[in-house]
Amino acid sequence: MTLIAEQAAQNGVSTAAADASKERLRLWLKLLKATRLVEADLRERMRSQFITTLPRFDVMAALRRAPEGLRMSELSSALKVSNGNVTGIVDRLVSEELIVRTPVHNDRRAMIVRLTAKGCEEFDALAAAHESWVDGLFGGVGRDEARELGRALDRIAAEAAAHMEATREGRVNQDD
Amino acid sequence: MTLIAEQAAQNGVSTAAADASKERLRLWLKLLKATRLVEADLRERMRSQFITTLPRFDVMAALRRAPEGLRMSELSSALKVSNGNVTGIVDRLVSEELIVRTPVHNDRRAMIVRLTAKGCEEFDALAAAHESWVDGLFGGVGRDEARELGRALDRIAAEAAAHMEATREGRVNQDD
DNA sequence: CCGAGATATTTCAAGCTTAAAATTTTTACG
DNA sequence: CGTAAAAATTTTAAGCTTGAAATATCTCGG
Structure with a gap:
C-alpha cells in the first residue's frame, strides 16, 4: 500500500487500491475457510470410517501411482512436505504392513518405499470413498x-x- | 458412483458421471494445492520476518476485533478449532505478554482473553504486512x-x- | 440445601509439521 | 588413494491439532 493510500485508509477514506487489496484479502480468507472445512470433513470421514488420516492417504496415493516405488526424497518432494515428516508417516504405515521399505542396491543411503498388496487394497477402497465424498461436496x-x-x-x-x-x-x- | 458407471470405469469406458466426478476431484486437488502453497509462503514470511506463526496470527486477529476480549470458548468457536488447541496457543501468547487472561466475575470457570497494548501494536504491524503479502499473491x-x-x-x-x-x-x- | 446434569476450561495421548542438526554413504577432485 | 563436499535419510525440539478424559464450577429441580 502506498503512503497516500495508507493515510487515506486511516482517515476512513477508501481508494481504489485499498479496496482491491481488501477484496483480495477477503478472497484469501474464503479460500482458506472453504479448504479447511472440506479438509475437516474429509478428515472426519477418514477417521471414523477407515481409521486413517489424510497425510497417510496422501502418501499412499503417491505410492499407488508408482508401482516400482519411490525413494524417501522423491516421496517428500512429490508431496511437498519435509523429509522428516515423511519418515514419521512411513514408519507408521510400515508398522501396519501397508507399505515396505527396501534398501537400494547401488546406494546404501537411500530407501525405496512401495505399497504392499494389502496397502493397494486398502488404498483403492479409500480412494473410491474419497472420490465420492469430494463429488458430493463439489456437486454445486x-x-x-x-x-x-x-x-x-x-x-x-x-x-x-x-x-x-x-x-x-x-x-x-x-x-x- | 453407480454400479454401471463403476463397471464402465473398470473397463476403461468413461461415462458422463465418472468424468464429472474426476473433474471435481481435480478441482479439489487444485484448491488444496493453491491453499497449501499460499499458506506455506505466508508461514515462511511470518516466521522469518516476525518470528511468529499463522495460528498465533489467527488468535490475535480474532481478539483485535473484540476490544472487550473473548472467552476461551468464544475464541475456539470463532476460529473453529478445538478448545485444547486454543489453550496452548494462548499460553504461549500470554508468556510473551501479547495477551492477558482475566477471570470472569460471575463465573469462576470462565476466562476472558484480551490483547495487551503491546499485542495490539504487534498485531497491527503484522496485519499490514500480511495484507500486502496476500495482495501480491492474489494480484493475478x-x-x-x-x-x-x-x-x-x-x-x-x-x-x-x-x-x-x-x-x-x-x-x-x-x-x- | 443438595445432587444431577450442563458448561468452561485444561490436560493428555497421539499424530502431523517444520527447520535444523546429526548420521551415513557417495562422489569427485587433487 | 584420501579426503572434502554433496546427498539421502533420520533424529530432535518445538509447535500445531484433534478427540477424549479430567477438573472445576454453575444451574436448577426437588
Missing part, C-alpha cells in the same frame, strides 16, 4: 465454473510457488 | 473473477459445513 460447482476456478487457482499457486522459489534462492526484495 | 486475479470465485467457494464451504453438522447431529446416511 458447475462445469464451466470449475474450469474458471481451476485457472484462477493455478495462477495463485504459480505466484506463491514463484515467490517461495525466489526467496529460497536468496533474491532480495524490498517488500519481502 | 481480476475483480469479476474474484467475485465468481468467492461465490463458488461459499457454496463449497456451505456444503462441507452442512455435511459436518448433519453428521455431528447423528443423521444416518447410506453414503456417509
